[in-house]
Amino acid sequence: MQYQMYKKIFCLFLFVATLSNSYALKYSDVEISAAGDFIYEHGLNKESSASDRVKMRGVELSVFAPVDDTFNGVLAAAAHDENGEVVVELHELYISSFSLVPRSNIRLGQFFIPIGRLGRSHQHDWVFTRAPKFYRSFFGDEGIIDTGLEYSYMLPTESIYNLSFGVTSGYVYGHAHTEGSKPKVPTHFARFSRFFELSTTSGVDLGLSYLGRTDTQENDLKLVGLDFVAKWRQGRMTKYLLQSELWYKNETNSANESSEQVGMYILNQFGMSVENSFAFRLDAFKDLSKRNAITNRISNNISYGVLAQHTFTSSEFLKIRSTLAHEFDREEGITTGKDTRATLQFVFILGSHPAHDF
Amino acid sequence: MKQLLILTFLFISLISTSCTELTGGDTGANLIDSVSDYIGGIDSISAGENKYLLQGSADNGGNSGHYFRLKFQLPEGESLSFFFFSSRSLSGGMKYTFSKVNGSVYLTMKLNGLEDRTELVDFKNSDIVDVAIDIHNDHTDAHMIVWDYNGSRGDYEECSFDGGCLYNTEDFAFDVWLGVGRASGIFWGIEGDKSLIEVLEGPLDAISNV
Numbered sequence: 001m002q003y004q005m006y007k008k009i010f011c012l013f014l015f016v017a018t019l020s021n022s023y024a025l026k027y028s029d030v031e032i033s034a035a036g037d038f039i040y041e042h043g044l045n046k047e048s049s050a051s052d053r054v055k056m057r058g059v060e061l062s063v064f065a066p067v068d069d070t071f072n073g074v075l076a077a078a079a080h081d082e083n084g085e086v087v088v089e090l091h092e093l094y095i096s097s098f099s100l101v102p103r104s105n106i107r108l109g110q111f112f113i114p115i116g117r118l119g120r121s122h123q124h125d126w127v128f129t130r131a132p133k134f135y136r137s138f139f140g141d142e143g144i145i146d147t148g149l150e151y152s153y154m155l156p157t158e159s160i161y162n163l164s165f166g167v168t169s170g171y172v173y174g175h176a177h178t179e180g181s182k183p184k185v186p187t188h189f190a191r192f193s194r195f196f197e198l199s200t201t202s203g204v205d206l207g208l209s210y211l212g213r214t215d216t217q218e219n220d221l222k223l224v225g226l227d228f229v230a231k232w233r234q235g236r237m238t239k240y241l242l243q244s245e246l247w248y249k250n251e252t253n254s255a256n257e258s259s260e261q262v263g264m265y266i267l268n269q270f271g272m273s274v275e276n277s278f279a280f281r282l283d284a285f286k287d288l289s290k291r292n293a294i295t296n297r298i299s300n301n302i303s304y305g306v307l308a309q310h311t312f313t314s315s316e317f318l319k320i321r322s323t324l325a326h327e328f329d330r331e332e333g334i335t336t337g338k339d340t341r342a343t344l345q346f347v348f349i350l351g352s353h354p355a356h357d358f
Numbered sequence: 359m360k361q362l363l364i365l366t367f368l369f370i371s372l373i374s375t376s377c378t379e380l381t382g383g384d385t386g387a388n389l390i391d392s393v394s395d396y397i398g399g400i401d402s403i404s405a406g407e408n409k410y411l412l413q414g415s416a417d418n419g420g421n422s423g424h425y426f427r428l429k430f431q432l433p434e435g436e437s438l439s440f441f442f443f444s445s446r447s448l449s450g451g452m453k454y455t456f457s458k459v460n461g462s463v464y465l466t467m468k469l470n471g472l473e474d475r476t477e478l479v480d481f482k483n484s485d486i487v488d489v490a491i492d493i494h495n496d497h498t499d500a501h502m503i504v505w506d507y508n509g510s511r512g513d514y515e516e517c518s519f520d521g522g523c524l525y526n527t528e529d530f531a532f533d534v535w536l537g538v539g540r541a542s543g544i545f546w547g548i549e550g551d552k553s554l555i556e557v558l559e560g561p562l563d564a565i566s567n568v
Contacts, residue, residue, distance in 0.1 A: 299387045
């Protein structure tokens with residue numbers, strides 16, 4: 001197992017190294033980076049599903065560069081630990097252009113579907129280690145990856161409005177070990193956002209997102225979400241960050257039976273210094289359509305999560321985050337599940353890294 | 359800043375002091391009257407001729423992974439079917455049919471028009487079949503693993519062939535289950551002679567996290 005892991009990582013490294021040394025690329029502005037994401041998670045109660053071991057959650061090797069005067073290219077390949085086995089997969093491979101159409105960005109290829117807040121950044125860039133339960137259920141552990149086309153347009157208004165929408169193949173959605181199958185309606189998505197500049201060092205980004213897809217079996221999926229990010233900066237320090245997402249999911253099958261869930265999280269992060277920040281997060285997730293099979297009545301359920309974390313930022317290339325998290329599920333007056341875990345996360349970046357969103 | 363802190367405080371206050379909806383309080387939805395039937399330790403009601411809907415439903419509208427245990431007698435020539443992630447009328451979803459022919463136990467799995475049949479050699483000439491099943495219906499193509507309840511619990515690729523499991527759909531992902539999709543229900547149940555059932559458990563948290 002270990003041998004196979006090293007072999008895969010070595011092959012990936014060779015691939016990137018070969019790219020970076022090729023004749024053509026020597027004459028362009030090729031940027032290469034590697035992001036490592038290691039975690040140790042320890043279950044603090046019997047029911048916890050924490051792995052109680054150190055694991056390489058993800059290593060992502062990225063190459064990004066202008067292809068020519070009009071297009072940019074991005075390649076991001078990642079390796080993940082899946083139950084002790086290292087799985088190498090392509091995260092992103094796309095070309096994009098800011099200059100084909102004024103005020104627009106066009107992207108073609110494979111990418112993370114950029115909706116909500118977490119969907120627009122890679123897992124190792126998230127402001128917490130593990131996504132809330134509802135997010136893992138709606139979008140998987142990392143977000144949705146698919147192949148297609150995205151168009152973003154900044155409206156010609158005084159205020160900053162951005163509209164992006166796109167369509168992707170929809171053969172797979174979320175966790176997949178297979179190539180999936182042709183959907184009845186491919187995955188399509190949109191996000192409309194507005195940025196409010198509060199001062200030169202602070203601002204608020206508010207977004208409304210939608211995603212839809214109808215799979216081969218005619219299960220019609222619809223997701224609508226609101227995301228909110230507010231930041232107050234003081235020099236290099238983020239003095240205060242408020243980040244929240246609220247999502248509603250509806251899935252209707254071919255027999256016209258619907259299921260609905262709603263989930264949200266809210267994160268408050270306080271910067272104590274450039275290096276140290278503390279945060280707490282509250283999550284809630286409710287299955288609105290869960291029924292008792294025998295009585296056929298809606299079963300009242302809700303899942304909550306709460307976490308406290310400390311992040312040490314040595315530089316923009318290294319973060320060490322310690323988290324204490326507790327999730328519990330309630331159904332009809334009974335606590336049906338609990339998961340308390342402590343997590344230590346190391347994220348480091350070698351080389352250059354593309355600019356982050358606000 | 360101050361307003362945001364107030365908003366956060368209001369949110370915390372809301373979830374900590376609010377109504378039944380937000381505390382997961384009891385509404386009586388899970389109170390079963392005496393009319394229901396007990397099968398293998400689980401409440402059930404009739405879902406048609408020889409069909410029984412069992413207590414319990416899948417999480418997250420069926421977009422979830424669950425574990426089930428099925429222990430039952432299987433006399434020669436008999437067959438027994440189980441439904442998972444199905445509708446209340448037990449149509450659609452996964453259908454597992456166990457049958458015994460000449461002492462050999464066979465399992466036929468069906469989902470969305472695709473099916474596969476395998477011999478469960480661990481139970482050859484055995485009166486009792488006792489299996490543990492993981493169904494990960496939160497994958498693009500549902501991932502199903504069957505184990506001998508008293509045997510190994512492997513969840514890796516090829517475990518169908520080296521004894522780590524009795525059947526892993528991933529080992530037949532391309533020749534049988536290609537593009538099978540997911541089941542679209544949340545209920546489970548049985549079809550057949552209910553007196554053969556000894557123990558049922560489910561839907562519980564999945565054993566494997568593949």
